[in-house]
Amino acid sequence: MKKKISMSGFGSLLASLVCIAVGLLVGFIVLLVLGAITSAQSGGAGQSFGELLKVTWEQGFKPILHGGFYAKANTMGMGVRMEILQAAPLIMTGLSVAFAFKTGLFNIGAAGQYTVGAFFALFSAIVLKLPWWACLLASALGGAIWGAIPGLFKAFLNVNEVITSIMFNWVGLYAVNTIIYQGGTGPMFNLKTTKTFTLKECAPQSLLPTFNVNVGDKPYFGKLFTPTIGIFIAIALAVAIWIVINKTTFGYELKACGFNKNAAKYAGINEKKSIVLSMIISGALAGVGAGLFYLSGSKEWEPLVSTALPAMGFNGISVALLASSNPIGCIFSALFISHITVGGGFMYAKLFPTEVADIISGVVIYLCAFSLLFKTFLAGRKKKMASQPAPDKNGKEADA
């Protein structure tokens, strides 16, 4: 269950690039098939393969590749803003999963921690009217609480964290929906829009500050489309996590626990405490991600239609895997995932459903699952056996 990634940075990068390339290729084929079906249905049998390729490229693949920069949608920096807006929480959920991986845990519960974090952020903003930084701290607290639960279950009751996280994802989603909605009487619920109240109107003090950049002498982002500083907060936290994991005793202890619980215990590390702390930090990171997203004021929580777990949480897994659990790498892989997701939204929707972008990222994680194989292959066949880590026998006893 544990993935020890100790390959050279270059090998990891190359393996990730291969995963991305294959993922994009699969996405292109899917688009091609969708395009072909459409032209067959509309009786366009005369359409040549060249024309099909052109349509697929122009209306499907090009928007995905161009992402937020796709020309038509990028008036006044709107597309780029959206990309940055989504990248910030993705970096955070990616960090959440990556941090857990580093400490030997698989935090599949980022989605639930994200949900609870969102609730804490919105509650502090709409009901308590706190300033934005306090709301962010609240979102971290929410995520931390939800992350602590699987940690406690694992440390004290020997229940695998994967199972607990999954169950509490759903518990969190239903709980948050209920509390916000409350049969239409919730203090955060706007009956007219069936969403939570917009922060712009009822809690402007809780909105994250925005920034703008000048290109030439004109500001790049239009007045309504200035991005928040969320992306910088996320990047700063990524650097902080990198330092904690690699340069501190505390991080070393958590990592040691992930490598070998018994050895860590023998060395005097309190392994139960480490497991719980790892999950708390991991959960807090996911919670902040939700804070960064919902405090940007561009989306409200919709308790009546949020029947599925937020994709941001699961995309965090893709981000972490693509980055080989490197916190700094998470920044770039989050930007990539955000890039293709935003691009997916710009495709000609009648022909190409936006979820093609999700297919691409799904394929990328599937490939990442055995990217070790790529890495060993890339590292040369002679080192094949040496670089393949033995299956982690310790993970076993924890399986509930």
Next chain:
Amino acid sequence: MWLLLKYTLLYAAVLTLVAMGGMFSERSGVINIALEGIMVIGGLMGVVMINILNAAGVPVPIGIVLTIIAAGAAGAAYSSLLAFSAINLKADQTIGGTALNLLATAVAMVIAKRINGSDSPKITYSTNTNAVLNSSNFSFQVGPLTLNYFLLVTIAAIAAAWFILYRTRFGMRLMACGEHPQAADSVGINVYKMRWAGVLMSGVLGGIGGMAYIVPAVGDWNFEMGVAGMGFLALAVMIFGQWKPLNIAGAALFFAVFRAMANIFDSIPFLASLGWPKEIYNMMPFVASMVVLAFTSRKSRAPKAEGVPYDKGSR
């Protein structure tokens, strides 16, 4: 009360099928966290086939059999992706399974939207008349109780699973591969083959289970929500059932009662008078599963080699 029984049996059938799927896979040594995704693909294939056969005017009984077979086949095909990565490429089984869960929802959304030719991922498979194949054909009446054909499939599957696992050479070998693959290999059992068989069986059961969840209960399905965590609940059922068919059936009944309450709480006077929102009932099976796992997992006994890729060359 009949309504509660109807939904309890419906969900018990789903959970039993899928949990037994997980059982076959894990008994062979492969953790199958992709059950949720397999259910989505099976369910999607099931409802698509209903609409296709409906349009083709296939007689109802043949249609029912064909759609169930299609759902199982789709589940098996999808599970082969897990088998390939977990067995042949020795990939991390949990991550591979998670990827397949995400992929399944994305694929289902794309297919559903393209079928509709619109932005809605909702597929309808009910019609006004029962003369042609549609969702209501899958149910039948026994006195005041509405049952569905998947219940019969489940009962047969329980019996078959028990027999296969404990009374056939294949079943013994399968379990050996999940306990100690090296020992199994040393007596000439092909571990890779057995694990492939285990995963494919879980695919068939998971696919049928996905259809059993979607089709008899409602007339249309929004694929945006996948199968709403039912596959994960089945994993808990499997653990609670200790990887044994009969125990799994019992555990499934227990969880199904909780799940059924979410559907019908407002028609039971006592529960309706409490005035709890629906979400509380939605939450219940998950909370129940955590409580149960908290108390049972200490003495829980998973197949010993599950989750560990088998490498012939390693010692």
